[in-house]
Amino acid sequence: MNIHLLENADNLSKEYADWLVDYVGKTLEKQDRFTIALSGGSTPRKLHELLATDAYKDKIDWSKLHVFWGDERFVPFEDERNNAKMAYDTLLNHVPVPASQIHVMPTNLSPEDASAEYEKLLNAYFVPADDPGGTDFHFSFDLVILGMGDDGHTLSLFPGLPVVHESSKWVTSFWLEAQDMYRITLTYPIVNKARSVTFLATGEKKAVVLKEVLEGIKNVDLYPSQIIQPEQGELHWFVDRAAASKLSR
Numbered sequence: 001m002n003i004h005l006l007e008n009a010d011n012l013s014k015e016y017a018d019w020l021v022d023y024v025g026k027t028l029e030k031q032d033r034f035t036i037a038l039s040g041g042s043t044p045r046k047l048h049e050l051l052a053t054d055a056y057k058d059k060i061d062w063s064k065l066h067v068f069w070g071d072e073r074f075v076p077f078e079d080e081r082n083n084a085k086m087a088y089d090t091l092l093n094h095v096p097v098p099a100s101q102i103h104v105m106p107t108n109l110s111p112e113d114a115s116a117e118y119e120k121l122l123n124a125y126f127v128p129a130d131d132p133g134g135t136d137f138h139f140s141f142d143l144v145i146l147g148m149g150d151d152g153h154t155l156s157l158f159p160g161l162p163v164v165h166e167s168s169k170w171v172t173s174f175w176l177e178a179q180d181m182y183r184i185t186l187t188y189p190i191v192n193k194a195r196s197v198t199f200l201a202t203g204e205k206k207a208v209v210l211k212e213v214l215e216g217i218k219n220v221d222l223y224p225s226q227i228i229q230p231e232q233g234e235l236h237w238f239v240d241r242a243a244a245s246k247l248s249r
């Protein structure tokens with residue numbers, strides 16, 4: 001695991017943007033597409049806005065990106081809580097990713113149909129035709145960007161819910177009583193097959209939970225972020241000093 005410790009949220013966004021430019025560039029020297037899953041919430045906003053500036057826009061070959069989401073709040077696209085809307089407002093409306101390569105988690109179907117459709121899409125991208133049963137190891141996304149809530153959730157894997165352990169599907173949906181809404185989310189198996197998984201965590205509200213997730217006893221029911229452990233890929237945590245303030249090292 002690699003921990004990138006930055007002074008504050010602005011420095012973190014800059015460091016991450018530079019890391020991303022380098023990683024996308026090197027990956028595209030070896031293959032002709034780059035698959036990325038975005039996270040929602042508030043933490044990635046600064047990063048998105050930075051990537052959309054003139055200083056960064058031209059450093060990434062957006063035409064080769066294929067964009068997905070890690071999870072979605074099951075509200076209409078126009079709703080301010082919608083994770084995809086946030087990404088469009090802050091980044092995707094400002095960079096030239098072909099529309100056909102942007103794969104929003106649908107919220108205009110039933111939650112069951114939406115997750116089944118997204119699963120089908122991911123199968124088409126990541127299950128090789130010559131190994132449909134998936135007996136050999138195959139990477140999924142080139143990059144999954146994750147956030148972590150103050151309660152230790154990541155994606156829509158919330159503490160104490162069965163969805164944390166879902167392993168028979170890559171995408172699932174469920175009713176989240178505490179927020180009075182459905183959620184649709186990738187499950188841990190597909191994220192753990194990514195080539196690279198990066199968490200972004202900023203602010204002192206994340207300090208206690210970050211210490212538990214990184215240094216506490218493993219208990220994924222209490223701290224679902226702990227279930228994210230790439231099988232063969234890299235795991236990076238980008239944290240600012242406030243979020244890292246309770247870590248022992």
Ligand SMILES: O=C1O[C@H](COP(=O)(O)O)[C@@H](O)[C@H](O)[C@H]1O
Binds near residue numbers: 039070146147148
């Ligand atoms: O509800 C969600 O929350 C997490 C964490 O969000 P943040 O505001 O603390 O950054 C986010 O990663 C997830 O995508 C989102 O649906």
